[in-house]
Amino acid sequence: MKRGAVLLLCFIAACQPTRHPRQATRLFKVGLLTPGSVNDHGWNAIAYEGLLRIQKEFGAEISHQETKTPAEFEEGFRSYGAKGFDLAFGHGFEFQDAALKAGAQYAKTVFITTSGSSVAKNVSPMVFQLEQATYLLGIIAARESKTGRAGVVGGIKLPSIESTFIAFRAGAQSVNPKFEVKEVYTGNFDDLGAARLATLSLINAGCDFIFHQANEAGRGVFQACSERNVRCFGSNKNQNELAPNVILASAVLDMPTAFVYVARIVRDRQFQPHVYWLGMKEGIVSLVWNDRLKSSVAPSTVADVDRVEKQIRSGALQVPRGKF
Amino acid sequence: MRQIAAGALAAIAAVVLLALSGIAFGHAPGELLSTLISGSIGSSFALHGTIVKSIPLLLTGLSVAIAFRAGVWNIGAEGQFIVGGLACFLAARFGLISSLLASMIAGAAWALIASLLRFWRNAPEVLTTIILNFVGFHLLGYSVNGPLQEARAQYPQTDAVAISLSTSGEVVIALSICIASWFLLYRTKEGLRLRATGFNPFAARWAGVHVNAQIARAMAISGGMAGLAGGIELLGVTHRLFERFAAGYGYSGIAVALLGQLHPLATLLSAVFFGALTTGAGELQRASNISASVATFGQAVVILTLIGLSSRAKRGIP
Numbered sequence: 295m296k297r298g299a300v301l302l303l304c305f306i307a308a309c310q311p312t313r314h315p316r317q318a319t320r321l322f323k324v325g326l327l328t329p330g331s332v333n334d335h336g337w338n339a340i341a342y343e344g345l346l347r348i349q350k351e352f353g354a355e356i357s358h359q360e361t362k363t364p365a366e367f368e369e370g371f372r373s374y375g376a377k378g379f380d381l382a383f384g385h386g387f388e389f390q391d392a393a394l395k396a397g398a399q400y401a402k403t404v405f406i407t408t409s410g411s412s413v414a415k416n417v418s419p420m421v422f423q424l425e426q427a428t429y430l431l432g433i434i435a436a437r438e439s440k441t442g443r444a445g446v447v448g449g450i451k452l453p454s455i456e457s458t459f460i461a462f463r464a465g466a467q468s469v470n471p472k473f474e475v476k477e478v479y480t481g482n483f484d485d486l487g488a489a490r491l492a493t494l495s496l497i498n499a500g501c502d503f504i505f506h507q508a509n510e511a512g513r514g515v516f517q518a519c520s521e522r523n524v525r526c527f528g529s530n531k532n533q534n535e536l537a538p539n540v541i542l543a544s545a546v547l548d549m550p551t552a553f554v555y556v557a558r559i560v561r562d563r564q565f566q567p568h569v570y571w572l573g574m575k576e577g578i579v580s581l582v583w584n585d586r587l588k589s590s591v592a593p594s595t596v597a598d599v600d601r602v603e604k605q606i607r608s609g610a611l612q613v614p615r616g617k618f
Numbered sequence: 619m620r621q622i623a624a625g626a627l628a629a630i631a632a633v634v635l636l637a638l639s640g641i642a643f644g645h646a647p648g649e650l651l652s653t654l655i656s657g658s659i660g661s662s663f664a665l666h667g668t669i670v671k672s673i674p675l676l677l678t679g680l681s682v683a684i685a686f687r688a689g690v691w692n693i694g695a696e697g698q699f700i701v702g703g704l705a706c707f708l709a710a711r712f713g714l715i716s717s718l719l720a721s722m723i724a725g726a727a728w729a730l731i732a733s734l735l736r737f738w739r740n741a742p743e744v745l746t747t748i749i750l751n752f753v754g755f756h757l758l759g760y761s762v763n764g765p766l767q768e769a770r771a772q773y774p775q776t777d778a779v780a781i782s783l784s785t786s787g788e789v790v791i792a793l794s795i796c797i798a799s800w801f802l803l804y805r806t807k808e809g810l811r812l813r814a815t816g817f818n819p820f821a822a823r824w825a826g827v828h829v830n831a832q833i834a835r836a837m838a839i840s841g842g843m844a845g846l847a848g849g850i851e852l853l854g855v856t857h858r859l860f861e862r863f864a865a866g867y868g869y870s871g872i873a874v875a876l877l878g879q880l881h882p883l884a885t886l887l888s889a890v891f892f893g894a895l896t897t898g899a900g901e902l903q904r905a906s907n908i909s910a911s912v913a914t915f916g917q918a919v920v921i922l923t924l925i926g927l928s929s930r931a932k933r934g935i936p
Contacts, residue, residue, distance in 0.1 A: 325904065329862065331911075357904045357905070357907070358903065358904070358907065359900055359903045359904050359910060360903065360909070360910040360911075361900075361910075362865055362866065362896075362910060362913075363671065363865040363866070363867070363896075364851075364855055364856040364862070364863065364865060365667070365670045365671050365851075365855045366667075366671075366896075366900055369667045369670075369897070369900065370900065370904065372663065373663070373900075373901070373904055374904075376663065387772075387773040387775070388773075388775065388860050388862070391778070391857065391858070409773075410773075411770075411772065450763060452763075452774070453771060453772055
């Protein structure tokens with residue numbers, strides 16, 4: 295009996311590691327290059343949060359470098375490649391060239407850039423589909439608006455910003471083809487006063503819903519909407535608490551989860567080179583209602599938004615976006 | 619001799635303080651030092667990183683040194699670097715030599731704006747050059763978001779330039795400029811007048827130096843070098859322009875020049891020291907998760923040590 299148990303144990307022990315002999319012993323190694331300090335409470339901080347989540351979830355060995363000069367982009371990537379890292383992130387479109395060069399030299403490392411379009415055998419970008427959530431915001435605006443008109447305030451007219459407005463307009467016009475969306479760009483992302491004035495002018499022009507893509511200057515949009523008690527939407531983060539009396543919902547992008555999502559694919563050796571479109575289906579993009587104001591919305595609107603969200607998640611509905 | 623000792627002392631102080639600061643992060647100073655050294659000169663890979671970063675530092679360092687030698691506080695190497703990169707990008711279609719020349723001319727012209735403001739309105743260069751840095755930065759920001767944006771109009775960057783410069787090419791140019799600066803300062807009449815102007819402009823005027831013209835020429839040379847640094851960085855490293863193109867090389871040039879005691883050949887050593895420090899700091903962060911700010915910290919220690927030493931010297935303390 296005892297001998298049998300020992301033999302059995304030996305058998306199990308002998309079998310166990312042979313399936314993935316290296317995986318069991320080898321640590322999953324992940325590196326991250328950020329263009330700035332990870333204490334910035336913004337773009338770089340959320341990337342680092344993603345890296346820490348990867349460490350926690352996969353027990354990965356992590357490494358991070360704040361690359362201050364462009365010369366360090368390539369140096370950082372090459373260093374991760376030379377040290378046999380499984381995965382290296384470059385947090386921004388500006389890392390694409392460096393990723394392609396390092397990728398050609400170190401075939402065993404996967405290089406991922408946050409946004410971008412460069413794809414090679416072991417290089418891919420992850421691109422976020424915030425448009426899926428802004429499409430839903432457009433539906434809410436069109437169904438709840440009394441004037442048939444909504445306004446959008448942008449910072450700088452970047453393709454990524456225009457794209458979210460295209461989706462917003464498409465969502466609204468899917469409800470009411472005659473629904474009008476007025477666009478204003480302030481030309482920067484930090485002038486709160488300009489964003490506030492732009493918002494007031496939209497409200498004066500009869501817009502009774504406001505959506506913004508003005509980053510920091512978005513606070514000026516919320517100020518104006520609070521002054522005039524006009525409902526509006528938050529973007530990128532859950533901004534509902536910034537003006538809880540007027541922000542009806544936010545289009546939210548969960549960057550740390552995106553890092554974990556891509557890391558899981560690489561760890562499970564499922565990586566295929568292509569643009570990784572990350573949206574609602576992957577749990578990266580979501581629509582977050584402001585619970586305080588949700589009751590003021592017609593139940594049919596909520597139901598409609600839920601229905602369309604399911605279509606987007608299942609892939610039955612492709613949300614229009616800018617061509618870039 | 620004393621100056622060389624001061625520079626060496628400042629560099630050693632920076633490294634020692636860096637190593638000691640490692641204790642605060644729970645790393646043995648010896649281990650930290652060895653990572654710093656192996657990460658900067660320990661392999662051909664690390665050495666390459668050090669060289670690539672030393673080149674712009676050398677050129678901006680020389681730029682600052684020449685202006686300071688003439689008694690002008692040119693804090694504008696960053697802006698001159700940026701317009702140098704812009705001009706180089708625009709002239710890239712005319713070939714390597716023309717584009718590098720264009721970067722020098724643009725940097726010189728940018729620096730001369732400060733000199734003109736000095737002559738017309740007596741505006742101090744220390745202010746005007748720093749403000750011109752911001753103008754240059756925003757000019758670049760506008761260019762990469764507007765007229766010079768890549769053909770696909772997706773990201774705020776330009777398309778890649780068609781020509782490029784190898785690292786050995788960069789080294790040859792930078793070393794030639796370094797030797798030429800030394801020759802200019804110490805082996806020509808122009809250099810003598812330049813140094814005399816910086817040493818005592820009133821005495822220089824009595825000695826027959828046209829001080830204003832001398833300052834303007836020094837600024838043009840200084841700006842030309844910073845502009846060239848931008849051109850070389852574009853053709854050798856980044857190949858395209860984007861907002862963070864200059865990445866502080868202009869400001870770091872001030873530390874490089876000060877550690878080099880404003881002497882072109884010592885500036886070469888100083889640039890390699892800071893290049894190695896930055897590269898080693900990168901490895902330190904990748905390997906030990908110690909913030910890359912240690913490189914900036916090192917720069918600050920160097921400057922403070924030098925200021926301490928020079929004020930002691932002025933008070934007559936050995």
